[in-house]
Amino acid sequence: MKSEKPFSDDAVQIEQNCGGLSRRAILLTVGGVAALAAAPTAQSISERPPTASTGRVRLVVNGKPHELDLDPRRSLLDVLRETLDLTGTKKGCNQGACGACTVLLNDRRVVSCLTLAAMHDGAQIRTIEGLEANGELHPLQTAFVEHDGLQCGFCTPGQIMSGIGCIAEGHAGTPDEIRFWMSGNICRCGAYPGIVAAVADAAKRA
Amino acid sequence: MLPFTIEKATSIQGAIAAASSGRRFIAGGTTLIDLMREEVERPEHLVDINTLPLSDIRIEGSDLVIGALARMADVAAHPDVQRLHPLVAESLIEGASPQLRNMASIGGNLLQRARCPYFRMLDASCNKRSPGSGCAAINGLNAGHAIFGTSNHCVATHPSDIAVVLVALEATMQVRGPRGERSFPVEELFRLPGDTPHLEHTLLPGELILTVRVPGSPYSRRARYLKVRDRASYEFALVSAAAALDVGGGVIRQARLAVGGVGTRPWRLGAVEKALIGKTPDRKVFETAARLAIEGARPLSGNHYKLELLPRTIVRALEMTGEAA
Ligand SMILES: Cc1cc2nc3c(=O)[nH]c(=O)nc-3n(C[C@H](O)[C@H](O)[C@H](O)COP(=O)(O)OP(=O)(O)OC[C@H]3O[C@@H](n4cnc5c(N)ncnc54)[C@H](O)[C@@H]3O)c2cc1C
Ligand code: SF4
Ligand code: FES
Ligand code: FES
Numbered sequence: 219m220k221s222e223k224p225f226s227d228d229a230v231q232i233e234q235n236c237g238g239l240s241r242r243a244i245l246l247t248v249g250g251v252a253a254l255a256a257a258p259t260a261q262s263i264s265e266r267p268p269t270a271s272t273g274r275v276r277l278v279v280n281g282k283p284h285e286l287d288l289d290p291r292r293s294l295l296d297v298l299r300e301t302l303d304l305t306g307t308k309k310g311c312n313q314g315a316c317g318a319c320t321v322l323l324n325d326r327r328v329v330s331c332l333t334l335a336a337m338h339d340g341a342q343i344r345t346i347e348g349l350e351a352n353g354e355l356h357p358l359q360t361a362f363v364e365h366d367g368l369q370c371g372f373c374t375p376g377q378i379m380s381g382i383g384c385i386a387e388g389h390a391g392t393p394d395e396i397r398f399w400m401s402g403n404i405c406r407c408g409a410y411p412g413i414v415a416a417v418a419d420a421a422k423r424a
Numbered sequence: 425m426l427p428f429t430i431e432k433a434t435s436i437q438g439a440i441a442a443a444s445s446g447r448r449f450i451a452g453g454t455t456l457i458d459l460m461r462e463e464v465e466r467p468e469h470l471v472d473i474n475t476l477p478l479s480d481i482r483i484e485g486s487d488l489v490i491g492a493l494a495r496m497a498d499v500a501a502h503p504d505v506q507r508l509h510p511l512v513a514e515s516l517i518e519g520a521s522p523q524l525r526n527m528a529s530i531g532g533n534l535l536q537r538a539r540c541p542y543f544r545m546l547d548a549s550c551n552k553r554s555p556g557s558g559c560a561a562i563n564g565l566n567a568g569h570a571i572f573g574t575s576n577h578c579v580a581t582h583p584s585d586i587a588v589v590l591v592a593l594e595a596t597m598q599v600r601g602p603r604g605e606r607s608f609p610v611e612e613l614f615r616l617p618g619d620t621p622h623l624e625h626t627l628l629p630g631e632l633i634l635t636v637r638v639p640g641s642p643y644s645r646r647a648r649y650l651k652v653r654d655r656a657s658y659e660f661a662l663v664s665a666a667a668a669l670d671v672g673g674g675v676i677r678q679a680r681l682a683v684g685g686v687g688t689r690p691w692r693l694g695a696v697e698k699a700l701i702g703k704t705p706d707r708k709v710f711e712t713a714a715r716l717a718i719e720g721a722r723p724l725s726g727n728h729y730k731l732e733l734l735p736r737t738i739v740r741a742l743e744m745t746g747e748a749a
Contacts, residue, residue, distance in 0.1 A: 326497075332453060332527065337453065401522075402658055
């Protein structure tokens with residue numbers, strides 16, 4: 219479950235300068251001989267016995283109650299995707315850096331990759347699958363369609379869940395404000411103009 | 425992620441007792457879970473402190489008291505914080521993302537760990553992660569690293585924004601441990617790396633942060649936080665500055681200045697503060713004073729630019745204190 223995606227501009231630049239070597243390879247090359255000295259540490263990761271105790275966790279997801287026996291290591295994101303088969307919520311970085319995994323947890327937008335499901339017994343969770351009502355898309359979903367708020371669509375569920383939070387918090391007054399308060403959601407396709415327009419439009423209609 | 429157990433704390437005393445016997449507190453989890461997944465952090469037992477009554481934000485006299493479990497977003501949006509300590513709100517909003525600010529606690533923020541890329545990489549040498557293994561950053565990619573407070577063993581910056589503000593405003597923190605309660609300046613929480621960079625703070629085993637107290641001061645409202653970074657938002661600081669001025673009769677009576685992104689801990693600049701006192705708050709005065717900021721700096725191969733960027737950031741932050749946030 220390790221991810222080596224670069225998330226800062228300098229990393230992107232480094233990749234370009236170095237003919238497509240990964241950020242990790244470059245960090246290690248520049249870090250040099252010293253890097254190898256640490257190898258034994260990496261191998262000495264203790265072989266801990268697997269967790270015997272699983273915990274009972276109740277989650278209400280999109281209005282539906284679930285009672286689950288969970289290994290405490292599992293993130294809310296993994297439980298949504300792998301246990302509940304709600305794969306609309308995406309795993310981008312798994313490090314809190316991209317926003318693809320954004321859901322509403324007790325009505326607040328959070329990144330589901332950086333929280334343990336076991337810590338949310340009794341919580342209400344809303345995902346992209348829970349937005350449609352009576353066969354109608356949520357107004358923000360409609361606005362994303364109308365304003366071309368996506369290209370490949372991978373970031374879109376996170377953008378929409380985050381947009382709902384942004385509007386509810388009252389941070390969708392101007393395009394500048396939307397850009398700032400939506401900056402926790404990265405779009406590799408650069409669909410930002412459409413995303414901002416969609417959030418602005420839905421905020422006006424809300 | 426290595427296996428671990430987790431239990432919910434039911435009382436402050438219970439949480440402290442659990443931590444004293446080797447369990448680790450978890451609050452928002454945004455630092456801890458991330459590093460546990462990378463196996464940089466390997467606690468075997470966690471105690472979830474989120475149910476403890478430590479998320480209050482209140483005004484006591486002229487002090488602002490923030491519970492350790494108050495979320496960054498809630499502190500930043502609190503009307504009393506915005507009115508009395510806009511600098512606190514500004515620095516919080518400049519940190520992380522809206523989602524993370526909904527999750528992350530103030531106590532956890534102060535104890536967040538280095539963002540040095542080698543720290544996260546198990547196959548790189550890093551004294552902070554594996555004491556004695558060396559420091560890959562000193563001869564590696566170190567553009568983001570520190571110029572103050574470094575040692576030959578570690579050069580990582582302290583990444584928190586709010587910590588810079590709390591140091592500038594001389595905030596204190598209240599903690600409780602197995603041997604009772606104590607209170608000390610936030611500045612004293614952070615250790616210099618020296619030859620023990622794996623020891624980052626001065627909390628004793630089992631100590632729980634209860635609150636952070638920001639004293640009311642004549643500076644509070646003429647105060648700004650400026651964060652310079654590789655993109656406009658959602659990025660750690662290359663250089664940041666928390667500046668506060670008390671101006672009366674056209675002269676600076678007192679000044680407070682701390683900077684981030686340059687020190688192995690939040691870095692207070694007493695010499696610059698002194699050089700401002702008694703002067704008129706104008707650009708020339710700011711520029712002269714800001715030149716003193718880089719005294720004693722030890723730049724690395726990749727971060728000489730900070731010697732130029734730091735004084736400029738300070739000048740701009742001082743100018744901004746005359747403007748509304
Ligand atoms: C992508 C990303 C970007 C970020 N950008 C920024 C940024 O720009 N600026 C910034 O300042 N921060 C930034 N952060 C860091 C973020 O603010 C911290 O991760 C967060 O504040 C930690 O708080 P938490 O409650 O989640 O801590 P946890 O992860 O729960 O805990 C962190 C540490 O604190 C200890 N702890 C927690 N509470 C207490 C307590 N009450 N008493 C004693 N010990 C305690 C835990 O044992 C643990 O060691 C970023 C994080 C991410 C993932
Ligand atoms: S700077 Fe500190 S954290 Fe980074 S590699 Fe060196 S010892 Fe590790
Ligand atoms: S998957 Fe990127 S923030 Fe969670
Ligand atoms: S639409 Fe492709 S990542 Fe945003």
